[in-house]
Amino acid sequence: MPPATTRSTRDAAPQRLSRPAQVAEAIKSWVVEANMKPGDRLPNELEMIERFGMAKGTIREAMRILEAQGLVKTRTGPGGGSFVHEVSEARARALLGNYFYFKDLTVTDIYQLRLVLEPELAADLAGQLSADQLAALEANVARYVTPPKDAEEERQQHIASLDFHKLLASYAGNELLGFLIGFMAQMLSDLTVMRRLYEPRNYELWKMGTDHQIELITALRLGDGPRARAIMREHMEAAQAFMVRQEAEMERRFLAGR
Amino acid sequence: MPPATTRSTRDAAPQRLSRPAQVAEAIKSWVVEANMKPGDRLPNELEMIERFGMAKGTIREAMRILEAQGLVKTRTGPGGGSFVHEVSEARARALLGNYFYFKDLTVTDIYQLRLVLEPELAADLAGQLSADQLAALEANVARYVTPPKDAEEERQQHIASLDFHKLLASYAGNELLGFLIGFMAQMLSDLTVMRRLYEPRNYELWKMGTDHQIELITALRLGDGPRARAIMREHMEAAQAFMVRQEAEMERRFLAGR
């Protein structure tokens, strides 16, 4: 382990960090330099106390910082301790969601991105999915093949249809693209969908949405990239029109992240 | 403040949280429910200790968790304490960067997104920028109007030209789009650009890059959205070809976040 004077991964932050934060940064750069992998064990509390020459509480606060960032997990008991941990997607979403909590993202903002990114993903995935993955997509669509009876069911189906996109995102070869699409779907799920429930059930729109997804699965199975892209694009345009009409507002809350 | 039993913003995480984590979550949902804004003050340590009926260390660890997530800042001294804080962009980038630390993002992955997102932003900004903003962009380009003399200068210019995109990102009306473009530029800046320095200075490429940016500024000033989009698209295609040729690898390290 490097000396406690190792302050930061970069000199970009000239601020005086609190001691726990310094310790946390030191551990981070140690993890990088030692090329530690998820599952690798960090020194235990007592060792840390000795090596850094700091009190127990200070070390514990440092570990909490790393834990909050999703970089370590800690277990009690024999063989316990702190372990390097791969930041989970859920955590990353939550952390990024915190950033946007104070901004006021609109549905329009999100759809501006979905409109170009979702078709991109669809084209990528054409011909790349396993039978299992295609089946999972079909099973998801099955959750909303019947038109909704009431507003509540419509709400649930809307959430479920967003799961379709999360599923696709999880198959992405490009992890950045996959993460973003999953993040946006999560944000939309967390909307107070239809805060004012517009009464006119829109059968046409529901029909179009599910049809798009079914056609999309076919195109993906056949490996027809251009067609998958075009269908997704249409799907997004329809969804956008729907969402914007609802004037749905982003619900301001913090996401949960394990 | 809600009772300490308020565990999480959502019941999505069935895990047993540590007490500090519970306290942190309770405070978060309290901030949301009380609709607190950045700058608002949280109860001080002693009050927290009393309200949650927990020891000082536990409370402090909780505050550290929130601090690590960028949601609060703490000051010592009279009138000090913990304050709600808007998550900074730098912090959000760092936190998201941690997630990708364990994935192996390639330059190709990033460019797949830049290729569609940067032109989108360029089109948005056409006719929207103030004289100051346009001047700032021009000033940035001025940092690399002269061809690089050596590999080191080429590296610096490359970083500087990424700043051009960060600048554009900061002007974005769509905060999600702006954040992403800034994030990607940051990731690229952090690359070990040219780990193997290819010796053939490529004057043509350098020329094309700066010309694109100069033309782009003109299109933005004139409010010609389609043209701005087209130029940026070309710019991205050229940059992608360059980067991929360098076979640049992502440097695995943690970003700094204030």
Place this chain on the structure above:
DNA sequence: ATCTATTTGTACGTATGTATT
């Protein structure tokens, strides 16, 4: 099933540091 060893988790008292008035 019980004990035991290991390691984190919680509690609390005290002293120090820091910024405001």
Place this chain on the structure above:
DNA sequence: AAATACATACGTACAAATAGA
């Protein structure tokens, strides 16, 4: 300069969890 109001850090004692004998 001094008093005040806060967080910060330390050290110790004990509680809880978990794996293995």
